[in-house]
Amino acid sequence: MIDSQEWSSLCHRMPVAVSLSRESDGVYVDVSAEWLRLTGFSRSEVLGVSSVDLGMWPSQSRRSQVLAALRETGELRGLRVSFVKPDQTLLRLELNASRMEWHGEWHVLSYLKDLTGEQAAQIALLASEQLLKATNERLNQQLHLFESMESLASMGYWTSGSAPGSLVLSKGLYQLCGLAPDSVAADCDGRSRILAEDVPAFLAARETLDGEILHYRWQHPDGRVLSLRGRMQRLMGNTASEVHFGVVQDISRERETELALQDRLSFIEKITSRLPGVVFQIRRNAEGVLEFLYVSEPASQIFPGITAQAMVQDAYCILGLHHPDDVGEFKVSVCQALDSLTPWQHEYRLRLSDGQVRWLFGQGVPEPEAHGAVLMSGFVTDITERKLAEEKIEQLAFYDALTGLPNRRLLLDRLQLALLSAARSESISAVLFIDLDNFKDLNDTLGHDVGDMLLRQVAQRLQNSVREADTVARLGGDEFVVVLEDLGTEVPAVTVLAEKVGHKILDNLNHVYELNRHELHSTPSIGVALLSKQVKSVDELLKQADLAMYESKSAGRNTMRFFDPAMQALVAQRTAIDRELRQALKRAEWVLHYQPVVDEQAQMVGVEALVRWQHPRRGLLSPGEFIDQAEQSGLILPLGQWVLRQACEQLVQWADQPATAQLTMAVNVSARQFRHPEFVDQVLEVIRSTGAAAHLLKLEITESLLVTDMLEVIEKMQILRSAQVSFALDDFGTGYSSLSYLKRLPMDQLKIDQSFVRDVLTDTHDAAIAQTVLTLGQSLNLRVVAEGVETPGQWQFLAQRGCKLFQGYLFGKPVPVAQLPLASLSQPLVSSGLGSMA
Template sequence: MKRLALRYYGALCLWLAAAWLCPQALAEHEVRVGIYPNEPKLLLDQNSRPSGILGDLLDEIARREGWTLAAVSCQWQQCLELLQAGEIDLLPDVAYNEARAQTLDFHKVPSLYSWSQLYSQPGVRLESMLDLDGRSIAVLEGSVQQSYLRDLLDSFGLKGQLVSVSSLMQGFELVQVGQADVVVANQRFGDFHAPRFDLIATPIMFQPAQLFYATSKGHNAELLNAIDRHLQDWQNTPGSLYYQTLQRWGGEQPRLLIPQGVWWALGSLSLLLLMAVSGAVLLRRQVAEKTRKLQSSERRLNTILDSVEAYIYIKDPDLRYQYANRKVCELFGQPREQVIGKTDEYFFDIDTAAKLHENDRRVLSLGERVEAEEINRSLDGDEEHAFISIKLPLRNAQGQIYALCGISTDITEHKRNLEKINQLAFYDPLTGLPNRRLLLDRLQLALAKHDRGLQQGALLFIDLDNFKDLNDTLGHDMGDQLLLQAAARLSQHVRSQDTLARLGGDEFVVMLEGLSSDPMRTARQVEVVGNKLVQALAAPYDLKGHSHISTASIGVALFPDGECNVDDILKRADLAMYQAKAAGRNALRFFDPNMQAEVSARARLENDLRQSLGAGHFVLHYQPQVGAHGQLLGAEALVRWQHPERGLVSPGEFIPLAESTGLILPLGRWILQAACEQLVAWGGQPQMSHLSLAINVSARQFHHPDFVDEVLAILAETGANPSRLELELTESQLVEDVEGLISKMLQLKAHGVRFSLDDFGTGYSSLNFLKRLPLNQLKIDQCFVRELLDHPSDAAIVRTILALGSNLGLAVTAEGVETQEQRDALLRMGCQKFQGYLFAQPGPAEILQHWHSMA
């Protein structure tokens, strides 16, 4: 009997049974009952009376108690508000929780058991809570499911959207018409109505719940007492009105019910015994009846507890198991009979058992209610599970603690999912290092500490030199191997309080914290660390048998004294890294404020350049090209930027910027258009119509796929003579896609366009290239002309170029002629074409007409 009582009391941890209440008659009076549509549990019948499972039960209780039920139709949230305001006396079908218990009173014996389930259209695939990511979920406003799902989605970091509805029927309608993906409902309502809306139950179930009739706080206690009395009578009597009502509304036959024949047999036996014996037999019958009821209740409770997906157990003061439900036995891999009487040392390793006993002693010795996360390892240490455990003391009639009841929920998979989500969200999948997102979070915290004067820090921006070449030559697999080894080397030189992160590609960042408050000493500390990293990354790498040398450029930005946000400190370190690359790579550089000023000025200049392209602030200046007798043969067009505020801007300032930003393409088109228009203008003047006009074409412009079509279109549009247009290339353009370059030159040359090779002698062109290129002219770079009279080697180079041009049938122009002596020397060497300040500086087209008339 004691063992049965222990089990019975333990089961009350989930299903609290109240002591029998003395029957007391209630005065006949009207009871206002809130009714909201929740078939099959609750609804109004055609006569506006409470119906459904809970409505029928309440109607029978009212009949027996002499109450008059006045049904008040309302939606769920409205019903709750009316109940709390005292405008209705009773509300059926209310799930108990601690928040509601603050404003409502509940009876003790649950009126019904249910759980929450998700319903969707057949085509929607939902197998677990993670599948709710990105889904819209219809949920009853103010229900326990609403708060539960909101917390669940937040804990998993899912983006599901909760759509509040005033009734469950409205939620089913939204899913039916596609305005929501899934609806949450209690299982009884959902299974009852889902076929009507062509919906199906998904495998996702949660929140097993006990349902009650509720009243406002401190009112109508007599109603709750009467309800408890009848529910307890009915639930302890198989085949009673309670079970008949469940069956009538679609519920299952109650399990473990005693067959009717047994009832007759017991009744007959009792009658015979009563006739044969006296009061002693009557007492024995009463004991047997109570035992039967106790056993029946225990079986029913065991069935319920074995159905719950939680681990429920009872331990005595010696920490031996006195009860274990099905889940506990499955965890231990032993039947219940072998679990009872044993302690945790039989099932878990020593450390786990010790921690469990520590929590158990707090319950048994101090009477505490313990709620904790417990990590349990099996006896052999091979398996590990995480549980959320709630443990509370069990007390006898005298208030003494005689056992503890524990309820544990396995959260192992939940924790693994959280770890996976956290890993994906905050760590680089290749190296396992923190990613940009986690780095920015830590950097924000570090800067906040620095602003409060708590610590000094620094950021090191690391970029692997020429990493793209490795990917292009050996493949991305080799590149990944290099990144993994580089990450490992960096990790060896970073302290535990520092952060090493991979931003992406071949970029890493090291954030150092807890440095000296003395700026000079901090700089020295960072320099030592940075140089170690440079040396570590410069050591040879073994990439699957291939030895590879790679270096790194590192930029350093110390946390500044003034205000500085995350983006600012990253930009500073990035700029310093590019300064290290500019210094020859494999180097360490600190951020220089002057460098920031240069970058800001460059950004302003780029913005002005874009605006000027649209506003037409560019002009062409022309420098004459003259023959051996001083006659004007043509000119070179040179672009000038007429800045509205800064005046005339040197090409040396804006041409490199245009190249790096891609603005050279629209600028090049404008130059070509303006040059062709000038050729047309000269064509109308007899003394100028023979002139040729040369323009420089950038490598980026020439290699553009539409370049040939663009040149021909402008020639056709303006009507310029193609044979008077000369496109100047540099030797640097011969490095990339020579075959494509020759093809484009031949296409344009077929239309009469001429080509010259500018700055000849300073690049890397070979005689083979020179032989194949469809050129018309070579231009001797001015660096050779400048030192022509003083350095015999320069004079020899000039003679060689002139001879080469003559042998290949190419005209040769000497650039940068500034003195008469240079011109005379070039003439003696055989040069027939000149360009330079000796003849004229670049200027507007008008100076050519003036120069021509003077000549």
């Protein structure tokens, strides 16, 4: 029997993971050096300790199950087990074992095979010459031991001496290599079956006998090519008498597994190298230290200047690239995922050396390991382009494309937040509603490009007028809103601050604008409303500021007004009128009255059609009570169309009677109605459908129309003039028309405004203006109509200075058609230069 010293000497030199333990309690008696290397333990940590306590088995019951199977068959093969090394590395092993009686007690001889594919077991059995020359009993015992090892580890051994024919092959080696006993004589070391490429290495090892591990391939008689691992060593003796010893192990399956693993790793590397990101695996050990186990090669594309190898060596090296504002949140997100074992997802920024900012998105799945360690596998990708696209979408959704200011949508969101804040506190904010005066005229005259340039400069000046925390938004068109938040808790003090900012804005917006080689002035009208917890909605707040802005315009423009609750009553009144106007259109509550137009003999030559509203409760209303509201609401368009049609139908009725067949019909046309793209077609369609005589229709326009696009105005007038429709310029002298425009217009009449006629006998200025208009009309070959003639003196004054046509209460008020003096058209409406104002 081999004693303990001999066993230890033999066991320690075995380069395979072999252990010997007592069957009764599993306490280790001895282990090979390779077993210690594979498991990571020291010899002192193993000897005298049971396999259960050492962690080789999860429990005593599991060891008992395996031991029962071993006792039943005497041998175990291919049992798959897992084991965690002291450094927390997980080993996947194959356990092969057999029972052996030693020193009168049953023991378990075990062989561990590493299945991880990272490093296969090295096998080499070295024996000394003394052991080989030991007694036959001891030699047989050793051979029995090696035969047990051969069965467990798919290996064989050989010995040879210096004498011819001294080569001895073990039974396992015959079986492994597929050799017959008589084949060895012809080929003493089997080199004829070694693949040609591997023969030189084999012969070199055979010559040196230095015990180095050798890998080579063997042609099995059945045609298979085996992958072998061997070791040849000179044990002891002199040149004349020496003993050689060698071991051979079939590692074909391991090699196949290794090659398959390499193929898979190569395949994975190919995939990961083409992925738009970095694949990683990171572990946090029980002490909380992080280390990358794997990082795919495109790492430097995601983390510029840092290679995958550098990340594996130092997991914290990438933090230097992280944006300083994001580092803390990044660390917290990773720790939370690892602590809670929940999926990790996080967006964060890198700040590169050139100042460029790059957005990354990381995600991973953590899983627990033994002894408190956590492993996380994941992926990091560059989402910079997506972030830029999102910012662009947000810019388009919430910011004005022309000025870059917050748009209406974002403004409403911020006002809603301000309202919620005001509801929770006593803080008061101010909202300034800003409208540019006469912007449309500038836009139509100089073009939209210049108008856009003005809006951009106004936006910049507004931003320069307020605090960085305040909001400047473009509501649309030439309307801007400024929100001054948290100005205080007392209304008087807040009002003073808001007024101060308002005056600053007025001053800044009044400076000259350099616009495409034009030096222009533009002024704003500003309305201010206070935002406090008394305000119930954003809509109410903006309406208040809008009302104050219109009050500013009414006060002469280029000024500022604060919202007064009394304005709300006017708003309610206008809202009611607007609603009733719409109902009036549906219910046909409109009627036309006609005011005579007479010549110098006071004979009626035509009429002006004037609309009236037959209100169901308030009675007959004149245009002064509803026309402005109709203009603002847009109802002037259908109303003007109705008036035009009714007037033309009246012309058709008069055409049937010789006495009225030549009466002219003047119809007022608003600027908004005239600017409508389909205005000309609508007029021509009414004339065609009613059959009215176009030469008797006179359209009266005001001077406010002439400040818009003159070319468009002239073009429309010329088209209608070609259809024999004539034009009169109403309220002449009160507007903005210039003589250069006037001479270009295809006009037929000028109408002296009644404001100049009223005091023509007592005011020398009005008299001079009236005389000038009459002289101008004669010079331009235009007939002049004097409006608002109420006294014989006015009539005579104007007639003496060449006026040929008159209109006013002296000759008749506006009345329904039935009350017109149509039966006595040949008679003057005023006799002997005198007449009634009735």
